[in-house]
Amino acid sequence: MNSSLKLFSVRGIDIRVHLTFPLILLWAAFQFGVLGGGGLAGALFGVTVISLLFVLVTLHELGHSFAALHYGVPVERIVLLPIGGVAQLSHMPDKPKQELVIALAGPAVNVALAIVMGGIALLFGLPLSNPLTSGVSLTFGAIFSYIFFYNVVLAVFNMIPAFPMDGGRVLRSAMAMWLDYGRSTQIAAGIGRTLAVLFGIYGLLNGQFFSVLIAIFIYSGATQEARMVQFRQKLRGYTVQQAYNSQVPILQPADSLREVVNWTARGLTDFPVAHFGSYVGFLGNEQLMSALQQNGPDQTVASVMSKDVEPVSLTTDLYDVQQRLSNEKLSALPVVEYGRIVGIISSRHIRHMLRMATMRPELFPRVQSA
Ligand code: ZN
Numbered sequence: 522m523n524s525s526l527k528l529f530s531v532r533g534i535d536i537r538v539h540l541t542f543p544l545i546l547l548w549a550a551f552q553f554g555v556l557g558g559g560g561l562a563g564a565l566f567g568v569t570v571i572s573l574l575f576v577l578v579t580l581h582e583l584g585h586s587f588a589a590l591h592y593g594v595p596v597e598r599i600v601l602l603p604i605g606g607v608a609q610l611s612h613m614p615d616k617p618k619q620e621l622v623i624a625l626a627g628p629a630v631n632v633a634l635a636i637v638m639g640g641i642a643l644l645f646g647l648p649l650s651n652p653l654t655s656g657v658s659l660t661f662g663a664i665f666s667y668i669f670f671y672n673v674v675l676a677v678f679n680m681i682p683a684f685p686m687d688g689g690r691v692l693r694s695a696m697a698m699w700l701d702y703g704r705s706t707q708i709a710a711g712i713g714r715t716l717a718v719l720f721g722i723y724g725l726l727n728g729q730f731f732s733v734l735i736a737i738f739i740y741s742g743a744t745q746e747a748r749m750v751q752f753r754q755k756l757r758g759y760t761v762q763q764a765y766n767s768q769v770p771i772l773q774p775a776d777s778l779r780e781v782v783n784w785t786a787r788g789l790t791d792f793p794v795a796h797f798g799s800y801v802g803f804l805g806n807e808q809l810m811s812a813l814q815q816n817g818p819d820q821t822v823a824s825v826m827s828k829d830v831e832p833v834s835l836t837t838d839l840y841d842v843q844q845r846l847s848n849e850k851l852s853a854l855p856v857v858e859y860g861r862i863v864g865i866i867s868s869r870h871i872r873h874m875l876r877m878a879t880m881r882p883e884l885f886p887r888v889q890s891a
Pocket of ligand 1: 581582585627628679687
């Protein structure tokens with residue numbers, strides 16, 4: 522994550538800004554100072570308003586994050602981008618009710634703030650309509666008017682019922698309380714794509730380039746989510762035994778990274794580590810790369826390997842394997858039988874097996890009620 526800078530942390534969650542973030546501040550200074558004709562004061566006003574907007578975005582993301590922490594889901598970081606923020610959760614909980622609460626918690630923060638800020642704006646005698654078009658002068662009080670307006674915009678925009686917006690997750694998880702999770706995802710994605718198409722057509726007809734971009738963003742977000750869930754659902758009933766790679770070198774804790782590099786030259790990227798045949802750790806590709814970059818090739822495998830990667834067994838369902846690979850952001854998992862390493866399994870192996878199984882289902886029987 523060298524592309525972002527840490528600002529501070531809240532309850533162990535790092536709040537970071539992406540390196541492209543200052544662009545939005547420059548844009549705001551230009552918009553209010555030059556185009557708006559406000560000069561230096563206008564530029565400062567613009568920077569203040571946009572900074573406040575991002576305080577709101579951060580609070581929105583903290584809303585999601587605190588709800589996630591409440592359910593024991595770790596939050597890795599919050600990153601602020603010029604187009605908004607993302608709270609990176611280690612995974613989405615499987616229980617629909619939890620996903621629903623986490624998705625609603627962000628917009629709920631904006632609704633609460635809108636009520637408070639709207640009240641203050643009214644005290645200053647300011648209109649609650651769009652301050653950008655209703656000719657509100659750039660005074661201290663106007664800031665509340667802007668904050669009120671932006672909170673409403675953030676709440677409404679995020680509740681559009683389409684992935685990757687919060688509204689898409691709300692819709693899916695609400696349906697998943699009664700319907701099957703995969704079916705709910707397909708319906709939610711379908712609604713999202715329909716909305717995106719309508720929105721895109723509207724943007725094209727009205728020459729609104731920005732609306733067309735948002736439509737494309739929503740369309741691809743819905744498609745991606747549907748594909749990912751569909752892929753995982755297809756894996757149910759298949760086991761590790763049908764897809765794993767047993768031809769993998771097993772490292773010793775005392776091996777040096779120099780020796781591991783020789784293996785990577787043959788296209789191998791992830792390695793189990795065993796001591797007298799028993800599994801003791803795992804050296805993934807990312808870890809190997811960063812260890813090599815930081816301290817060179819003379820370190821031992823033992824000093825850089827992960828000791829907390831739980832191995833899977835030959836009978837583990839591939840749905841669970843894929844879920845763990847994406848949750849733990851690993852490229853592969855070690856496969857163990859009776860405490861001994863028998864191979865590794867990665868997304869690549871799983872995809873390969875699935876392609877074969879689609880062509881020749883009789884060769885890949887599925888375990889029922891997995
Ligand atoms: Zn959100």
